[in-house]
Amino acid sequence: MIYINGLNIETKTTSRMDAQLTEFGKVFLFLLVGVVFVAAGFITSSLIRPHRPYDEKLSTYECGEEPKGTAWVQFNIRFYVIALIFIIFDVELLFLFPWATVFKKIGPVALIEAVVFISILAIGLAYAWAKGDLNWVVPQPNRPKLPEKKFDKPAKKKVAEPAEPAPTA
Amino acid sequence: MQLELNHYLWLSAFMFTVGVVGVLVRRNAIVIFMCIELMLNAVNLSFIAFSHFMRDIQGQLMVFFVMTVAAAEAAVGLAIVIALFRNKQTVNIDEINILKG
């Protein structure tokens, strides 16, 4: 028998308290207490705090850069690569947690398999590194050279590419 | 009221249907992709529900793989969307119609 999460609700011996309060009732009560608690905190503080606003205090980040323009701008495409590499190691954890629970039972084979698994992912990271995808400033895009004759005849397909945006965050 | 297997399955079927309808109705490639993710997660929910109520571990094992595959799919899918956006300046699939079927 395997119980994984605490969601087991098939208990036969329900106490008197449980009989009065359904599962959803508990959730509702929890929600209610949470809202009341936070609201009470805000109301109390607004009643007792002093109120002296000035320019510096009203700015968005009191101790940081002045925000310029709107937040809805296109981000540099290189954040995408970073996010992609993050995903590799994010998802890796998914497999290491169950592995950790049975590690002792299986023994050394489990260790070897985990090492193989992680090293394959590490090779993926090394690949991105070797290909220069981790460099923030890319001096020269790593592209195969165009053959000369390609320019002589009218291009059949679009070869030219829009200029890359300046590498600023 | 007790939460039973059926409740999870109905929720999962509902989420899956929302995903399918979204894929068929929406025009923005990113939104369609999000709907596909919704479908996958609806399936995950049903796997977990079956796994829990049948006291069988295999369903949860499957969910791990589905999540991994979804991550890989997201990586490739977003790369394709970015490549397309660079060339076409749009992600609306109604405007992406050079190839006529």
Place this chain on the structure above:
Amino acid sequence: MPNDYLLSLPILAAAGWSVLLIILEAMLSRAALTRVFAMLGFALVGGLSVIGFPLQGLAFSEMLRIGGFQHFANIIFCLSGLLVVALSEKYLDDENVHYGEYYIVAFISVVGMMLLAAAANMAILFIGLEMMSIALYVLAGLMRRDVRSNEAAMKYFLLGAFASGLLLYGISLIYGATGELALHKIAIAIQTGSASMLFWIGFGLLITGFLFKISAVPFHQWTPDVYDGSPTPAAAFMSTGAKAAAFSALIVVVTNFSTLLQNSPTWSLVISSIALATMVVGNIAALAQENLKRMLAYSSVAHAGYMLVGIAAATPDGYSGIMFYTLVYTLMNIGAFGVVALLESKENLLLASDYAGLFKHRPMLAGAMAVFMLSLAGVPPLGGFIGKYKVFAAAVDAKLTWLALAGVLASAVSAYYYLRVVYFMFMRDPVGEAISAPATSSLAFALIAVAVVLLGVFPTEILRITDAALKFAQLPTQTGF
């Protein structure tokens, strides 16, 4: 009893080799070198499958099922990968997308196909399918500065991911109905109990996912667009390797549930009608195509229909016919796509009429192309005919004479558009200047054409192998070894 590792050596070797390719490409960044190593890898893995052909059994906690069928499928995948890699260098150079990643991704896709064919568990089935498909999405979008390639990749990705969502929901419902993910255990569970409604819905969704991958008719609309926009060698790969893999997995699933399906008239009717619709729609749509690449795409839909006839027959003969058919189809279709790729990249040769007078300039190339076209049409002494004959004969044996008859009529219609290309190549005078292409590639195509002819003239040996290969797949509940 063979060891797990020994049993699944081709798959492990393929996976290891793909890691090796990644390291090689990371360290040296030389596409030509990666290409050579990818070809070596395909040859190695194919060779391992040939050597290990008699080995059979379940490996790794009954996750993988290895037998003659899987080895035969592996050989087809490796052959497809090898030919595609061999023929794609010039095209990629001309399109200015000769990246080493192309070969790595193609190799990983083949690993996915091998897993898909060897799946004994729904988890492996899903992982194999996704591994293959995600790699193919990348290949479709390889020409990333070309809007057409972007569009093809986008369509393929969105529809492919949607189909795998359906397939996955099917797996989940089957799991709910039977409590098992291992195919042979599901088969036992539905034999002891009765198959519930939940199971049938799940099974329907699972089959829908497969029908999408093989581009059967209600789910075929993506095919011409994707093949048209993708790099031509990648389209050849999708239409042969990926199709063969999806069919192998379909055969594995269907043989596991054979006792259930043989007693179900609905199943037979549904799959026969889909086969019929696929043959009819694919051929009629292909008639209207001027663009040769799109014509080949619709013809690949039609060929999926012919192969589905074998599934509808649901006999070992039918499945054996499909295996033979996929082998021949791999050769002739890669040949046809390869010729298109070779000529298309020079000028903008895409229409059938652009091939006018090819025979005058390049007799060898035109001859090879004629063999591919005639074989695709199913003209008697060639390999394509034997494949069709075997599949249709199985359908007649299974009392589906009407379906076999429809198939014969459909291939008669298909002869029109295949022979039209041959007519242009041989009977018309050339319009433009001579097409120049390296003579070595003509030789490669001639070799493929010879193989197609040989398969047509001496099919007995291969047919014996496919028959023997299916023996193990026929015993779904055999676990005690």
